[in-house]
Amino acid sequence: ETGVTQTPRHLVMGMTNKKSLKCEQHLGHNAMYWYKQSAKKPLELMFVYNFKEQTENNSVPSRFSPECPNSSHLFLHLHTLQPEDSALYLCASSPWTSGSIDTQYFGPGTRLTVL
């Protein structure tokens, strides 16, 4: 499936590095999401963008900086991360209808390791 793509699929970085995760959706959706999934923990919503506007920031540390230039692309800029930030970062998109959540379609994720 190529509805939601994420690059890179794997990333190893040092704590002083700066890197970016990219997500692209080809479904014509209006909402995009970043989630973090750590080992043996549930999915944690990080950010929500609706029509390119950020509508949710779930108390995410400032070392994670999202960017949504248009409805099809979403970035997560990373800088000075900590080892505990190592996780699977999942991007998702949904059509967005007012008042309730829609089915979300997930990308394959980026497995991030911070050394």
Place this chain on the structure above:
Amino acid sequence: RKEVEQDPGPFNVPEGATVAFNCTYSNSASQSFFWYRQDCRKEPKLLMSVYSSGNEDGRFTAQLNRASQYISLLIRDSKLSDSATYLCVVDTNAGKSTFGDGTTLTVKP
């Protein structure tokens, strides 16, 4: 109390068995409910939405009980390929979805 809580599992069942998972939610104003499936080291994928009247898709049946604030997923005639983690998703605020911890199912020959 967590906003969304699932049966902790794991569930280990033989092929052909019927298995049911429950998921409770704390916000009585929640409107949308879903079951997702996540295979090992893969992304979650929608299994089915949960409607007020309940819904069925082949061997899978989802139910919503608003009075007791829980949803359930019933899998009949389990297959080996049903082995996965099942995630309950509830909207606790408009546009914000909360995932449960997941319930792991292993179907054995």
